[in-house]
Amino acid sequence: xxxxxxxxxxxxxxxxxxxxxxxxxxxxxxxxxxxxxxxxxxxxxxxxxxxxxxxxxxxxxxxxxxxxxxxxxxxxxxxxxxxxxxxxxxxxxxxxxxxxxxxxxxxxxxxxxxxxxxxxxxxxxxxxxxxxxxxxxxxxx
Numbered sequence: 001x002x003x004x005x006x007x008x009x010x011x012x013x014x015x016x017x018x019x020x021x022x023x024x025x026x027x028x029x030x031x032x033x034x035x036x037x038x039x040x041x042x043x044x045x046x047x048x049x050x051x052x053x054x055x056x057x058x059x060x061x062x063x064x065x066x067x068x069x070x071x072x073x074x075x076x077x078x079x080x081x082x083x084x085x086x087x088x089x090x091x092x093x094x095x096x097x098x099x100x101x102x103x104x105x106x107x108x109x110x111x112x113x114x115x116x117x118x119x120x121x122x123x124x125x126x127x128x129x130x131x132x133x134x135x136x137x138x139x140x141x
Contacts, residue, residue: 002134005081005116007107008042010136013121015067036119037079038071039110041103046071087113098128105129 006014050064071078083091083106090109094100100108108129111118117132126133 002117002132003037003115004119004134005037005039005107005111005114006042007039007118007120007122008045009121010119011038011042011046011071013136035077035079037081037110037114037116039107040080040082041106041110043068043071043080045103081110081114083110084113094129100125100129 046064046068050061050068053064054061072080087106087109090112091100091102091105094105094108095102098105104125108118108126108131110116111131112129117134118126119134119136120126121135121137123133123135
């Protein structure tokens with residue numbers, strides 16, 4: 001079975017409890033037994049979002065804060081992957097060779113080092129790295 005690294009947009013989609021969430025993504029997630037990996041870079045992006053909106057939209061910021069805590073409190077569902085020296089080095093190569101953004105290069109390198117398929121809606125941001133990619137919004141089981 002394919003193992004996935006969820007990028008920020010994909011993890012955000014799973015947060016939705018309404019029918020607005022991509023149905024294919026929900027099916028894929030359920031088929032995996034609700035287990036997936038998440039980079040600490042994604043956690044950084046979520047916390048940054050919380051900090052950025054905290055003053056102007058406290059209610060939404062609180063939802064982000066709760067969601068962040070729920071991810072941390074769910075190690076049976078989410079495996080958090082740190083940035084190792086090997087990941088940092090490969091990410092630097094991706095940035096130098098392909099012009100990837102700092103965060104995207106770290107997420108791509110994490111997927112590569114851990115032999116994971118990156119689940120993202122933003123395929124174009126990662127394609128040049130050569131990692132395994134899937135767009136759950138276009139993929140069907």
